Amino acid sequence: MNADYLELTNLTVSFDGFVAVDRVNMSVLPGDLRFLIGPNGAGKTTLIDAVSGLVPATGSARWAGEDLVGRKVHRIARLGVGRTFQTATVFEELTVTQNLDIAAGARRGVLTLARRRTRVPEVVVKAMETIGLTDLAEVPAGTLSHGQKQWLEIGMLLVQDARLLMLDEPVAGMSAEEKDETGRLLRRIAADADLTVVVVEHDMDFMRAFATSVTVLHAGKVLAEGSVEQVQADPRVQEVYLGPGEHSKAVTEAVLGEGV
Numbered sequence: 001m002n003a004d005y006l007e008l009t010n011l012t013v014s015f016d017g018f019v020a021v022d023r024v025n026m027s028v029l030p031g032d033l034r035f036l037i038g039p040n041g042a043g044k045t046t047l048i049d050a051v052s053g054l055v056p057a058t059g060s061a062r063w064a065g066e067d068l069v070g071r072k073v074h075r076i077a078r079l080g081v082g083r084t085f086q087t088a089t090v091f092e093e094l095t096v097t098q099n100l101d102i103a104a105g106a107r108r109g110v111l112t113l114a115r116r117r118t119r120v121p122e123v124v125v126k127a128m129e130t131i132g133l134t135d136l137a138e139v140p141a142g143t144l145s146h147g148q149k150q151w152l153e154i155g156m157l158l159v160q161d162a163r164l165l166m167l168d169e170p171v172a173g174m175s176a177e178e179k180d181e182t183g184r185l186l187r188r189i190a191a192d193a194d195l196t197v198v199v200v201e202h203d204m205d206f207m208r209a210f211a212t213s214v215t216v217l218h219a220g221k222v223l224a225e226g227s228v229e230q231v232q233a234d235p236r237v238q239e240v241y242l243g244p245g246e247h248s249k250a251v252t253e254a255v256l257g258e259g260v
């Protein structure tokens with residue numbers, strides 16, 4: 001099997017004694033589009049921060065045969081781990097091509113960057129096609145819509161050869177069409193390119209439409225894991241989203257979506 005799978009064992013993050021991520025065990029295989037959901041403060045962002053090396057953790061986070069815990073951020077990135085943040089971080093005054101070229105350059109190193117190049121590298125052309133921004137190649141990134149900026153950020157991870165992509169609320173603030181487009185893009189990336197994708201998301205409609213598997217975090221712990229149908233039908237999941245007690249089908253559906 002492709003060694004590019006993520007395996008968290010007892011992953012734990014504490015902030016001055018407060019345990020934000022509590023002995024999490026979780027495996028994500030290539031080709032999977034894993035959604036990480038849970039109420040506010042459940043520890044979702046902290047978990048992907050720990051995997052990307054942004055906060056110290058204990059336990060282990062194995063990826064591509066190495067343990068990421070204790071490694072520096074740049075070293076983790078070099079192992080093919082990439083993430084986006086809730087706010088897109090593109091260079092607004094540079095074009096789509098230039099943004100991708102710089103990201104690809106970061107991977108190539110200073111020597112290659114210093115050489116004059118007259119044409120756009122193949123990897124940039126390919127990423128632009130994947131994210132659907134070929135027609136906007138020469139447009140400054142600052143003029144892109146919110147959704148298009150998120151896609152550009154995903155493209156920047158692809159040209160850096162990221163094989164594990166962790167995306168923090170990618171569709172927040174997007175239009176319905178942009179959400180659909182993003183879902184299809186993530187499916188393409190996961191299934192066709194066989195990359196490992198973890199999406200932190202609050203948008204239940206988006207999760208239902210595109211997740212291939214779901215992990216539910218609550219108070220730093222894994223509460224449930226499985227297919228969309230399995231986690232939606234889990235009474236413990238319904239309870240953390242709705243509070244304890246009996247709920248009408250209509251109320252449950254309003255929060256967790258239809259089909260529960």
Ligand SMILES: Nc1ncnc2c1ncn2[C@@H]1O[C@H](COP(=O)(O)OP(=O)(O)OP(=O)(O)O)[C@@H](O)[C@H]1O
Pocket residue numbers: 015018020038039040041042043044045046047
């Ligand atoms: N740097 C920090 N120092 C102290 N506490 C923190 C820090 N970062 C996060 N926390 C706490 O850890 C808990 C988990 O936060 P986190 O942002 O990971 O949750 P989340 O599931 O991503 O929530 P949301 O969906 O609201 O973004 C929260 O109680 C938060 O206040």
